[in-house]
Each structure stands twice: as C-alpha cells, then as structure tokens.
Amino acid sequence: VYCRIRPIGNPDDEICVQVLSETTVQLNPTEAATIRNGQVKELQYTFQHVFDEYTSQKAIFDYVALPTVEDLLHGKNGLLFTYGITSSGKTFTMTGSPKDQGILPRCLDVLFNSIDDYQVKKYVFKPDRMNSFEVQTEVDAMLERQKREILPGVGTPRIPSTPSTPKPPNFGEQTRLRDMGKVEDIEEDNRYGVFVSYVEIYNNYVFDLLEELQYDPITGYRAPQSKILRKDNSDNMYVNSCVEVEIKSPEEAFEVMYKGQKRRKVAHTALNAESSRSHSVFTIRLVQAPLDDRGEEVIQDPERICISQLSLVDLAGSERCKRTDNMGDRLKEAGSINQSLMVLRTCLETLRENQKTNANKMVPYRDSKLTHLFKTYFDGDGKVRMIVCVNPRSQEYEETIHVMKFAEMTQEVMITRAQQVRFNDNGLTPGRGKMNQQRIEAGNVNEPQDVPVLPSLVYSLGPTFPPMELLHASDDKTLRCLEEFLGIRYNRRQTLNVDFNKKGNVR
Incomplete structure (x- = not known):
C-alpha cells in the first residue's frame, strides 16, 4: 500500500496532512474537528512508501507499477488500483496527461518496448469463448486477417461525412511523451501477443466500454447491456462476452483506451468538475508461447500457452452527499459507489480476521461486482498493489481519516504469492529463436x-x-x-x- 499526496491548487489553503518521512504521514486535526469530536491529537500512518506533492509521475510508475509489468512478462498476474475520496487525484495518477503520462500509458509503453522484436503476427493467438486462447499457424492467421480487415472494406462505397466545426484534440490525439523504459530479462524463445479490454462498474452493473452499440434509425443508439461475471477452467473470474482487442503498438492501445474513456460515466459535482461515477477496469492480457524446435513458428499446443494479466483499476471516489449536494441520479450513483467500497473494506477485514485467528469465515465477494471480479487476486493469484491518493486540504479531514484507517487495515492483509513461472522446462534448445534469425540473415546475405x-x-x-x-x-x-x-x-x-x-x- 502506497500513499500519494495531491498538490494543492491554492497555496493559501490550510492543509491537514504532513509528510514526516518516506514511509510516514501525520494527520493534524482541524479546528472544526476539535470542536465537533474533541479530536486534539495528531495521527500518524505508515505506508510502504509515501510520495509527496512534488513526486513525478515517472517516479511513482518506476516504484509502484514497473514491478507489476515485470511480473506480467514473467507470466504472473497483477492488480493495481487507486483509492481515495473524490478530487484526490486518482484518475490523474492512473491516466495522467499527454505531456505527463500516468501509470496506464507507461505500462503499455514499457510492455511494447520490451516485446517489440518478439511479437507474433496478428491472429496467431485466437481467443476462445472461455477466457483462454488457441494457437493458429501463420497461414491461418493471414487468412483470418484478410477476412476480418481487408475483405469487409473491398467494394464498400465511402459515405461522405457531414462537415463539422473543428474540435480541439482530445487526450488521445495530442502529442505525448513516450516512456522509453524496458524490461530486459524476458524469454527470447517465446513469442508474445497483447490483448486489452476496458469495462466499467456503474451502479453495481458491469458495462463493456468497447462494445459497439447497435444503431436504430428511429430511436438512435441502443443502451448498452450489462455483462455477467463467470469463472473459467482455472477458477479465474472474467467478464463474459467482453470485447477483447489484440494490439500491436502503444498507439493502437491508446485508441482503444480513449474510445472507452469517452463512454465512461463522469459528472459534475460540487467537489469535482469531472467526477468519475463508476469504477473503471483496464485489463492487459499477455499471451506467450514457445517457438518450435527450429525457432520458426509458435508451437501449436494449447498446453504450452502462458496467459498473464494486469488489471489497472481507477476506483470512483467515496463522497459525502451532504458536501457534494447530490440529487437524483448523482445521489444514486454516490450510494452505489460508497456501497461497493464498503464491501471492499468488509472483504479485506474478513481476510485479515481469517489470517489472524485461523478462522474460516466466508468472504462476501459476491456482495459487489467489484470484489467478485477481483476475487482471484485477493485469494492469492497475483500481486495486489494499492495507491491511496490523499487531498491534504483541511476541508477533507474527516473523509481522509476514514481513508487512512482503511489503508492501515489493508496493509495487515497478507496475500500469498503465486509460484514462479518457468518457460524452459519444455525440452527445447534455448536460443533457437535467435539462431533462426541468424540463419535468415545469413541466407539474405548469400542471395x-x-x-x-x-x-x-x-x-x-x-x-x-x-x-x-x-x-x-x-x-x-x-x-x-x-x-x-x-x-x-x-x-x-x-x-x-x-x-x-x-x-x-x-x-
């Protein structure tokens, strides 16, 4: 569990959070809290690391998220989510801006920098309907690529678009500063494929942000249908019938990401002009399989496929309706957000109690779609990391206390680590991929x-x-x-x- 302090917009604002060291913060009571609750003593909280308001996005990524990308490349799962009250900087930490990218874009950059020379051709890895993958030959993959991408456009008349007023470029269309980081120790005799999906949990319903909505000429676009959660053959939870897109570059991933962000539920409240009204889950799945004995093509054996995933979650902020002046839909959304965060806390408290007392209480994962989806992670399959985002303004003191208590309790939950995944136990010659590449280059020289x-x-x-x-x-x-x-x-x-x-x- 890590803590990040948001910079204050107005230097004249009174603050209640003080950074004492790289691992400790102190919460100072305000006058209002002293009058209301008699709170007069300072409270100190310890984290794995504390990032003050001057810490860069790059430093936070290298310290918190880069190890999860390394685990992803090594065949292990990971979950990283931001938690905090509304207007505490969760979305900025996760997404950032084109000139100052957050965790999600940097994860994609580092991932593709690492596997750029080892990617398979598109459609070699083919997803099935059970959250797994099949392997196709390169010839079959080429035929499917022509069927999906080329043939549908042949002979289709182009419909002229209606001229419109030029709009300023959005986040995804602006020039960005790419992260040049790279993971060196990857398995060079494997070939890799990257698939991404993007869903949101809104009012305890799961919606696919990448699903193409059907259009009716009379009523317009139809409302999206909620998805259900299922369990695959490996007991992993997944969103059924969710659109999963194969990508070959960070730019393709950003197009997918920005398409989903445009459909995400946001609204104006008294505390935040663009408040997230749903929990968003961006999942990166890395599929890798070894090359054959000649190092030419991927082995056509489903048992040799290794699938790992990294889920990046931007939780909606907890909020008090009295302060946000929510009414109608905003009030219902706030109630659903607070309810799902309360279930998350209850699940973690139950896990902590089971570990401390050797009890066997049932963890109420199914009480919320959020906890049900991430049940696999909390049961020990992968590494879980949380960034607690804190707004240091004195007006947020009482909400910040609850956030700190939750973070303190979360650190006491021990999640077992998955065993190391090994790729060389297949009886094949190490370095065969590089040797095949050298043979090809030598053949080109002699031609x-x-x-x-x-x-x-x-x-x-x-x-x-x-x-x-x-x-x-x-x-x-x-x-x-x-x-x-x-x-x-x-x-x-x-x-x-x-x-x-x-x-x-x-x-």
Whole structure:
C-alpha cells in the first residue's frame, strides 16, 4: 500500500496532512474537528512508501507499477488500483496527461518496448469463448486477417461525412511523451501477443466500454447491456462476452483506451468538475508461447500457452452527499459507489480476521461486482498493489481519516504469492529463436542481388516476389511495389530472350 499526496491548487489553503518521512504521514486535526469530536491529537500512518506533492509521475510508475509489468512478462498476474475520496487525484495518477503520462500509458509503453522484436503476427493467438486462447499457424492467421480487415472494406462505397466545426484534440490525439523504459530479462524463445479490454462498474452493473452499440434509425443508439461475471477452467473470474482487442503498438492501445474513456460515466459535482461515477477496469492480457524446435513458428499446443494479466483499476471516489449536494441520479450513483467500497473494506477485514485467528469465515465477494471480479487476486493469484491518493486540504479531514484507517487495515492483509513461472522446462534448445534469425540473415546475405554488368548474362529472372498481402482495403503501396516488380521482371525476361536467341544463332 502506497500513499500519494495531491498538490494543492491554492497555496493559501490550510492543509491537514504532513509528510514526516518516506514511509510516514501525520494527520493534524482541524479546528472544526476539535470542536465537533474533541479530536486534539495528531495521527500518524505508515505506508510502504509515501510520495509527496512534488513526486513525478515517472517516479511513482518506476516504484509502484514497473514491478507489476515485470511480473506480467514473467507470466504472473497483477492488480493495481487507486483509492481515495473524490478530487484526490486518482484518475490523474492512473491516466495522467499527454505531456505527463500516468501509470496506464507507461505500462503499455514499457510492455511494447520490451516485446517489440518478439511479437507474433496478428491472429496467431485466437481467443476462445472461455477466457483462454488457441494457437493458429501463420497461414491461418493471414487468412483470418484478410477476412476480418481487408475483405469487409473491398467494394464498400465511402459515405461522405457531414462537415463539422473543428474540435480541439482530445487526450488521445495530442502529442505525448513516450516512456522509453524496458524490461530486459524476458524469454527470447517465446513469442508474445497483447490483448486489452476496458469495462466499467456503474451502479453495481458491469458495462463493456468497447462494445459497439447497435444503431436504430428511429430511436438512435441502443443502451448498452450489462455483462455477467463467470469463472473459467482455472477458477479465474472474467467478464463474459467482453470485447477483447489484440494490439500491436502503444498507439493502437491508446485508441482503444480513449474510445472507452469517452463512454465512461463522469459528472459534475460540487467537489469535482469531472467526477468519475463508476469504477473503471483496464485489463492487459499477455499471451506467450514457445517457438518450435527450429525457432520458426509458435508451437501449436494449447498446453504450452502462458496467459498473464494486469488489471489497472481507477476506483470512483467515496463522497459525502451532504458536501457534494447530490440529487437524483448523482445521489444514486454516490450510494452505489460508497456501497461497493464498503464491501471492499468488509472483504479485506474478513481476510485479515481469517489470517489472524485461523478462522474460516466466508468472504462476501459476491456482495459487489467489484470484489467478485477481483476475487482471484485477493485469494492469492497475483500481486495486489494499492495507491491511496490523499487531498491534504483541511476541508477533507474527516473523509481522509476514514481513508487512512482503511489503508492501515489493508496493509495487515497478507496475500500469498503465486509460484514462479518457468518457460524452459519444455525440452527445447534455448536460443533457437535467435539462431533462426541468424540463419535468415545469413541466407539474405548469400542471395544474389541485382545482376552485375558482365560480358555474359546470368540466366535468372531476379529475386523472389515481394510480399503480396494487402494490409488494408486501400493499400496502394503494396500494389505499386508489385507493379514495379512485374515491370522489371518483364524487361529482364525480354533481355534474356534476346541474348538466348543470339547465342543460338552463333551455334
């Protein structure tokens, strides 16, 4: 459990939180609390690490989130969530801005920096309906890629869009500063695929933020349908029928992320202009499988697949309706948010009591969709990390006390660690992927290049055909390259015919 202090917007504001050391903060009572409750003594709380208001986003990521990315690459699961009252900086810590990225974008950057040279082609890993994956050959993957991405666009007439007033670019369209970090010790004889999903828990219902909504010309877009939670063959909880997108670069992931963020429930309250009204869960699933004995293709064996996932959760902030002046839908949303956070606290308290007294009380995971979804993590399958975000303003003193007490209790819960995942116990030669790459490069060096100008011609039509796979429906570049190649090949054939006829006449 870690603590982050939010910078105050107005230097004249009175603060109630003081950082004493890298691991300790002190909560100083305000005059109002002293009059109301007789609270006169300072309270101190200890964390794994305390980040003051001057700590950068990069430092927080390196200390808290980078180890979870390393675990993800090593085949282990992880859960990281931000907790705190409304307007305490949870969403900024998780998402950040284009110039000062938060945890989620940096996780994607570091992940792709690490596996950039070891990714499989798209659709080699094919998700099934049971939260697992199948392995296809590269030929089957190419056929599916053409079926899904190229053929639907061929022959489809383009509908001109209605001119609209230019809008300022949103978060996802602005130039961003990419994190150049990288995890070095990855398994080079494995090939990797990355899949992401994005859901929100709103009023204790689970909605898929990436689901394409059906459009009715009369009533417009239909309302999204809530999803149900299921358990797979490995006893892991997952969202059934959730859209899972395969991505090949951080940019593709950000397009998915921003598409989901536009549909996330936010609203204006008295304490926050853009208050999150739901818990958002962005899940990164990394699929990896070993290469065959020649180091050419992924082994077609589902038993060799290793699936690990990292869930990044931005919890909605707890709030007092008396202070936010909520009414109607806002009041219902606040009640649902507080209820789900209370169930989270109850589950952790029950886990702590079971561990301290060796009891076997039932943990009420099913009382909330939030705790039910993360039941697997709290039962010990993966590493769980929490960042407690604190607004140091004196007006937030009473809510901050409850947050600190929750964080203090959470640290006493011991979650068992999963065993180390090993990839080399498959009887195959280590380094086969690199050796295959060296063979390919050596073959390219030995291949005949352009025909030199010599007294006698070499009877060859030249190199093999270039790649002829269309990347998309309007892929003119591939067609131009193929047209130029065929022209050169035709001219070469004519030259060889003339030379052959001359030699025939001489004989």
